[in-house]
Amino acid sequence: MSGKANISESLAKGLAILDLFGVEDAGFTLSEIAARVGISKTSAHRYVTTYCEQDYLARDARSGLYRLGVRTLALAQSMIETSELVRGLRPFVDEAAARHGIHIDVALLSRDAVYLVYRRDSADTRVFRSFSYASSLHYLAAGKAAMAFMEPRALAEIMSRLTLAAKTDRTITDKAVLEAELAEAREVGYAKNNEESLPGLIAIGAPLFSLRTGKVVGAVSFDSSTATYSMQELERLFAGYLVELAKKISAVVSL
Amino acid sequence: MSGKANISESLAKGLAILDLFGVEDAGFTLSEIAARVGISKTSAHRYVTTYCEQDYLARDARSGLYRLGVRTLALAQSMIETSELVRGLRPFVDEAAARHGIHIDVALLSRDAVYLVYRRDSADTRVFRSFSYASSLHYLAAGKAAMAFMEPRALAEIMSRLTLAAKTDRTITDKAVLEAELAEAREVGYAKNNEESLPGLIAIGAPLFSLRTGKVVGAVSFDSSTATYSMQELERLFAGYLVELAKKISAVVSL
DNA sequence: GCCGGGTGTTCCGGCTGGCGGAACGGTAGT
DNA sequence: ACTACCGTTCCGCCAGCCGGAACACCCGGC
Numbered sequence: 001m002s003g004k005a006n007i008s009e010s011l012a013k014g015l016a017i018l019d020l021f022g023v024e025d026a027g028f029t030l031s032e033i034a035a036r037v038g039i040s041k042t043s044a045h046r047y048v049t050t051y052c053e054q055d056y057l058a059r060d061a062r063s064g065l066y067r068l069g070v071r072t073l074a075l076a077q078s079m080i081e082t083s084e085l086v087r088g089l090r091p092f093v094d095e096a097a098a099r100h101g102i103h104i105d106v107a108l109l110s111r112d113a114v115y116l117v118y119r120r121d122s123a124d125t126r127v128f129r130s131f132s133y134a135s136s137l138h139y140l141a142a143g144k145a146a147m148a149f150m151e152p153r154a155l156a157e158i159m160s161r162l163t164l165a166a167k168t169d170r171t172i173t174d175k176a177v178l179e180a181e182l183a184e185a186r187e188v189g190y191a192k193n194n195e196e197s198l199p200g201l202i203a204i205g206a207p208l209f210s211l212r213t214g215k216v217v218g219a220v221s222f223d224s225s226t227a228t229y230s231m232q233e234l235e236r237l238f239a240g241y242l243v244e245l246a247k248k249i250s251a252v253v254s255l
Numbered sequence: 256m257s258g259k260a261n262i263s264e265s266l267a268k269g270l271a272i273l274d275l276f277g278v279e280d281a282g283f284t285l286s287e288i289a290a291r292v293g294i295s296k297t298s299a300h301r302y303v304t305t306y307c308e309q310d311y312l313a314r315d316a317r318s319g320l321y322r323l324g325v326r327t328l329a330l331a332q333s334m335i336e337t338s339e340l341v342r343g344l345r346p347f348v349d350e351a352a353a354r355h356g357i358h359i360d361v362a363l364l365s366r367d368a369v370y371l372v373y374r375r376d377s378a379d380t381r382v383f384r385s386f387s388y389a390s391s392l393h394y395l396a397a398g399k400a401a402m403a404f405m406e407p408r409a410l411a412e413i414m415s416r417l418t419l420a421a422k423t424d425r426t427i428t429d430k431a432v433l434e435a436e437l438a439e440a441r442e443v444g445y446a447k448n449n450e451e452s453l454p455g456l457i458a459i460g461a462p463l464f465s466l467r468t469g470k471v472v473g474a475v476s477f478d479s480s481t482a483t484y485s486m487q488e489l490e491r492l493f494a495g496y497l498v499e500l501a502k503k504i505s506a507v508v509s510l
Numbered sequence: 511g512c513c514g515g516g517t518g519t520t521c522c523g524g525c526t527g528g529c530g531g532a533a534c535g536g537t538a539g540t
Numbered sequence: 541a542c543t544a545c546c547g548t549t550c551c552g553c554c555a556g557c558c559g560g561a562a563c564a565c566c567c568g569g570c
Contacts, residue, residue: 007305010265015309021333040559050262061467068334070365076331078276079323084315110310110325212316295530
């Protein structure tokens with residue numbers, strides 16, 4: 001019926017349900033789900049109960065709203081654990097951290113956000129291993145690095161969706177300013193975050209490419225407190241090295 | 256066909272595919288997926304391409320194997336952000352951390368593992384917020400607390416699946432010993448982790464209950480280095496408080 | 511109190527789209 | 541070259557998804 005062939009429309013509708021649960025919206029009623037996805041309440045009910053049975057969705061006890069279930073955490077865990085990319089880049093990042101005594105973050109791009117998949121910390125005594133996330137692109141060094149080096153068409157599409165919400169008073173909220181910064185990042189090979197996400201925190205980030213498609217898949221970044229380094233020092237001391245590291249990883253690790 | 260009615264069998268089969276990707280196994284070929292789930296290669300192909308289109312799955316560039324995609328991270332992020340439970344318990348845990356100067360972890364139970372959904376850290380200057388996970392139950396205070404207070408039938412089922420893999424030389428690998436510890440935990444109201452997950456790390460954990468179903472849904476736990484507290488001190492100083500905190504949270508927060 | 515609008519749930523016939531066997535093209539190992 | 545596996549496509553058949561309608565339920569309001 002619709003454009004693409006060879007896809008399971010049932011599953012696609014099922015995934016469309018999961019798509020509803022963004023960070024903004026808390027929970028949905030069955031009727032809401034049916035209306036938003038564009039299916040009947042009957043179908044929505046079948047899908048939702050299937051999800052609930054597997055803990056991908058859960059009903060809130062008091063409000064009765066459907067929310068994402070704990071099972072989604074297990075998926076993310078498995079994603080990190082089994083990712084060949086994460087496994088492959090670990091030695092690089094660990095070596096970099098050991099030699100320069102810095103903490104390097106690796107983030108992957110998906111849709112309109114970057115997701116931190118590996119962080120090398122000095123004090124790694126935790127039982128639980130942690131991974132992290134961010135909700136947008138425009139206020140992070142990793143996010144801007146990814147945006148700067150993606151295809152113009154893809155960038156334009158993302159730019160049209162970005163709201164450029166302010167996290168601090170230095171967050172870029174003007175599209176023209178952001179475009180200019182991205183152009184500068186393309187020149188020098190890395191992007192900056194000058195206290196745009198959190199006061200007192202600066203960072204630089206360099207893009208990771210897929211050696212198969214040539215597209216941007218993520219970024220490596222390095223953050224610092226303004227108390228230890230100024231942005232000038234950060235760039236002078238580490239920018240060259242970070243870009244080099246990103247190239248090395250891009251050349252070796254798959255995806 | 257099969258027992259339960261009112262579920263979408265297409266979606267169920269789709270989720271069965273995701274279930275394959277445990278922490279152990281790295282990736283699968285299409286034929287493997289078809290064989291393990293018990294469907295034809297054709298169907299598996301339709302499902303998998305649908306997943307790939309949405310970044311829930313991705314093909315590894317060099318090996319050609321299918322793996323979990325970045326999108327799963329976004330789901331987990333949304334789960335944490337929109338969870339009413341996580342929102343509700345934040346003030347309790349923050350207050351506890353502020354008053355006692357300790358780091359309290361909150362974990363949720365799903366299937367055979369607990370997932371850390373909130374951690375109160377003193378130095379919370381990070382851009383990325385982190386959440387974490389663990390792969391089993393038997394070597395964690397939170398995991399043992401959850402096991403100790405679940406229904407006997409559910410416990411027996413989980414026990415039959417647990418492999419009791421050793422993380423340290425103090426990890427409990429004998430079912431009888433574990434059963435005895437769980438019985439003790441039921442007596443005192445909390446469970447212990449005596450360097451069973453990591454050398455030099457001890458912890459205590461108390462169960463969280465659903466006020467609707469009365470079942471265990473997770474646990475709060477508190478860990479410490481053996482350098483700062485002995486297990487005896489940990490129990491004497493914090494066990495009572497931790498059990499109290501768990502009760503307070505259980506009484507107020509939904510799910 | 512009753513009633514209206516909201517919820518989630520179940521039943522059922524129509525027909526869509528998931529189903530798997532078989533055949534195709536590509537690549538890697540022998 | 542030959543084999544063996546990979547992923548992909550084509551196609552006819554019928555399982556099962558679909559949605560309208562009717563159901564039981566709960567809550568707020570005239």
